[in-house]
Amino acid sequence: MNKLKIALVKQEVYQDLYVCSHEEHDPARILFSSQGRVGPIGLMAELGADFYIVKEEPERETQIYRKVIPHIAPYLHLLKTQTLDKIPGQEFKQPGSSHANGEFAVSCYDIDWGKYDIVISINVSLPTHLVLSYPNTLFGYMIGEANMATRKARFGYDITLNQMARGIVAAHCGVVDFPYTFVAGNTLERIMKGALNRPSQKKGIFMEINSTKERPVTQVPAHFKPLQDKGFQIILHRQRIAENLTCIYDSKYFVKMGGRSIRGNSVAEAISLGSLAIMNRNEVIHKELIIDECNVKSMDEAVSLIDKIERNPELYRKLLDKQRAVVDRYFFEAPLQSLSNCLTEKRNNRKTCKYGWFDRLSDRLCFFKIK
Known part of the structure; x- marks a missing residue:
């Protein structure tokens, strides 16, 4: 498998994962800056991926985070200027960084996503029209809470990462087994x-x-x-x-x-x-x-x-x-091979890039009932 150029992206309103600049490439410093969980640190530690925090965009699809954990959604805008422990109900948390997400947030329009083979978004960080403008890049999203919007890939993205780790290797774009904790055995x-x-x-x-x-x-x-x-x-x-x-x-x-x-x-x-x-x-x-x-x-x-x-x-x-x-196989090798297979399919079959009126309607209805 050729070395893949990968980017991991989260919004400035996301209540988990790393709080650091996109210029930070030391896996330990990235990991220790997390607001809570370990997450897919293997992308950076094993594959040299870049990590970005992007500014919240107004498009409907990028607002899906409000449906994911509705009980704290009204306060997530505070993460642009404050740390997680300042959010009501989260006071007992001890985030790894003393910085707020917003301090490192950049506009998604300032990044050339075309230089990446694969872009993985936590929730839906990038608007559909932006995703569709890079036909050679594989775009995937992983909803922060498992089992949401995982039955099909939506919002113009090529794959949806379902947080499962069953050793299933995907041959086609769509639903892909990919754990929230993406790490190798050591x-x-x-x-x-x-x-x-x-x-x-x-x-x-x-x-x-x-x-x-x-x-x-x-x-x-x-x-x-x-x-x-x-x-x-x-x-x-x-x-x-x-x-x-x-x-x-x-x-x-x-x-x-x-x-x-x-x-x-x-x-x-x-x-x-x-x-x-x-x-x-x-x-x-x-x-x-x-x-x-x-x-x-x-x-x-x-x-x-x-x-x-x-x-x-x-x-x-x-x-x-x-x-x-077991961790090597299920939490690293199988999901990585799935990404590679989906990238190959997208680049060999441009039909996967189409996003028509029916897709737009279906995705709009997704806001009423997320599965």
């Missing part, structure tokens, strides 16, 4: 090792945040006490991303038990950081991440498995390597 470990200038401490057990309802997490829940009784330190979630990633990087195990079911991005991140993930596969949408050997149904089973692994260091390395191979 992407995050390499970033952290370089940023901290030291190897992992490999100590303790990091408790996945959704094992408890408490926000922010301040205490170990009772159902994790059996692990404490065995002498393991239980490491709790931190609000600031650099601190949290450091904790996971230094942990030996990453355990999710109880609480709500999760998509699995945090699991992929833990594995990429070099922590062995142990949990009930039925509590994770991305079930493939939980290999058979690490699939436990109760805390007793988790304790028993960790006891077994502690007595056999070679088993630990074997299981971690196996998990990393």
Whole structure:
């Protein structure tokens, strides 16, 4: 696969991901500037992608973010001048950057999108008419919240990224499996090792945040006490991303038990950081991440498995390597191949660039009911 020139784009009103200049190319500094989640940092760390924050545009399609998380939509304009923790209801957040999105926002019309092979937009950052003016560039959007506007590609874009990671490789433009956390099996470990200038401490057990309802997490829940009784330190979630990633990087195990079911991005991140993930596969949408050997149904089973692994260091390395191979395949190689295939199809078949009256009508109706 030839090296692809890629751009990742978000609007100045988006409440997640990185807050930095498009001139920043250090993956660690980009990652640590995030308002919350890790996101598709592999685009920058593995593929050398450029990252842009663009100004909010008035077109209807670029306003779809108001439908995505309506309970805070009235306040998202504040992100142009303030940090996430200043938004009502988000005061407990600790964004990685002290800067507001708007400080780094540029006009989408000032960028030559034609110099990129692929442009990935979080929500719909670029107006339809602008997207259609670059027939050789593959444009995709990923709605910030999963399962929205993913049944077909809309708004003149070629692909919609559905946040799934099933190992399905797309052969055609349209719906594409592409996880919100796009990383290879050791992407995050390499970033952290370089940023901290030291190897992992490999100590303790990091408790996945959704094992408890408490926000922010301040205490170990009772159902994790059996692990404490065995002498393991239980490491709790931190609000600031650099601190949290450091904790996971230094942990030996990453355990999710109880609480709500999760998509699995945090699991992929833990594995990429070099922590062995142990949990009930039925509590994770991305079930493939939980290999058979690490699939436990109760805390007793988790304790028993960790006891077994502690007595056999070679088993630990074997299981971690196996998990990393899964992340490589599902969270990096398959989605990357899908992008490449869709780009080839677009450039070989100009019919994919057409956007007629029916498409415009269908996309307008999408504002009334997003699926």
